[in-house]
Amino acid sequence: MPMQSETAARPAGPRPVQSGRAGGAGTTAGRYGPWRLLTLFLAFLVILVNPFLNYFFGINWLQGWYQSLGVGHLWFVSPLEGLESLLVTRSLYLPSLIGMAIPLLLAFLLGRVFCSWICPISFFAEIIERCRLPGSRRRGGRVRFGHHLIWFALVAELLLTMILGAPVFVVLSPPGLVGREIMMAVFSRRFALEGLFLVAVLAPELAGRRVFCRSFCPLGGLLALVGARRRMVVTLAPERCIECERCSQACPMALRPARGETLSVYCWNCGACVDACGPAALAFAWDGADPGSRAGVRFAYHFAQGRNEHAQEK
Numbered sequence: 001m002p003m004q005s006e007t008a009a010r011p012a013g014p015r016p017v018q019s020g021r022a023g024g025a026g027t028t029a030g031r032y033g034p035w036r037l038l039t040l041f042l043a044f045l046v047i048l049v050n051p052f053l054n055y056f057f058g059i060n061w062l063q064g065w066y067q068s069l070g071v072g073h074l075w076f077v078s079p080l081e082g083l084e085s086l087l088v089t090r091s092l093y094l095p096s097l098i099g100m101a102i103p104l105l106l107a108f109l110l111g112r113v114f115c116s117w118i119c120p121i122s123f124f125a126e127i128i129e130r131c132r133l134p135g136s137r138r139r140g141g142r143v144r145f146g147h148h149l150i151w152f153a154l155v156a157e158l159l160l161t162m163i164l165g166a167p168v169f170v171v172l173s174p175p176g177l178v179g180r181e182i183m184m185a186v187f188s189r190r191f192a193l194e195g196l197f198l199v200a201v202l203a204p205e206l207a208g209r210r211v212f213c214r215s216f217c218p219l220g221g222l223l224a225l226v227g228a229r230r231r232m233v234v235t236l237a238p239e240r241c242i243e244c245e246r247c248s249q250a251c252p253m254a255l256r257p258a259r260g261e262t263l264s265v266y267c268w269n270c271g272a273c274v275d276a277c278g279p280a281a282l283a284f285a286w287d288g289a290d291p292g293s294r295a296g297v298r299f300a301y302h303f304a305q306g307r308n309e310h311a312q313e314k
């Protein structure tokens with residue numbers, strides 16, 4: 001998307017306050033939400049149906065879940081679990097490295113989209129959120145922790161793996177646990193005890209938004225790090241923004257898109273802010289098509305940073 005030039009500053013004077021979702025030309029309202037929910041549902045369906053195909057019908061071209069997922073001869077390995085096995089075994093296992101390549105490339109280009117568009121924990125969180133009262137959906141909800149804690153979670157998890165000499169996240173990965181519990185239920189007619197960890201991960205969603213994903217998921221931290229300079233970003237057209245803050249209220253990661261925080265490492269490209277923005281001031285953009293567009297994105301970021309500082313000074 002072409003970015004705004006430096007002369008595209010908004011006109012002075014009071015801004016109209018939007019009282020409802022705006023329609024009209026250029027609106028993107030509701031464009032991504034239904035697709036995101038459908039994608040999350042289909043991704044969950046894959047790991048739900050897979051054990052039945054394996055066990056009852058002997059169909060094995062699809063195997064595993066979102067820690068290690070096999071489609072035919074192609075295996076996808078979760079980057080954190082792959083990194084853990086590297087640390088524990090201290091050896092390079094080529095199939096594991098190849099399996100990590102596609103998820104890492106996806107994160108490098110698109111950011112944390114596994115978390116926002118595929119992970120079963122996000123699917124459950126979206127269901128819980130849609131069942132909650134509208135007033136409780138705002139910003140981060142009542143239960144909130146700092147974004148930066150995710151780096152502590154990642155470092156702590158890797159240190160623990162090295163100290164114990166055992167892959168901790170292989171056992172306690174929430175998306176992995178969902179797949180493993182379904183597999184155990186089908187194959188053994190019982191659940192694993194560590195499945196209780198899923199309750200602890202999802203319970204805060206009753207009063208907060210993406211509490212675990214935002215501040216405590218080590219896999220999310222690793223994918224955010226890999227996608228820090230992602231090519232796909234949500235960009236801001238400042239002259240269209242009417243400062244209604246609907247994007248901030250929509251953001252499950254408690255970011256402020258109108259202040260340039262879509263470019264931060266914590267944005268997981270869910271598109272909720274794009275949907276919420278009536279005047280279509282926010283849009284997904286491929287930041288890499290040409291050097292000009294990349295410079296434009298950086299300008300938008302610094303513009304928004306300036307606004308942020310200006311707002312704090314006031």
Ligand code: SF4
Pocket residue numbers: 240241242243244245246247248257258276277278279280281282
């Ligand atoms: S970018 Fe955010 S604050 Fe600006 S118009 Fe869109 S929803 Fe409102």
Ligand code: SF4
Pocket residue numbers: 234250251252253254255256257261262266267268269270271272273274
């Ligand atoms: S800034 Fe927008 S795209 Fe990024 S996490 Fe928030 S709502 Fe999703």
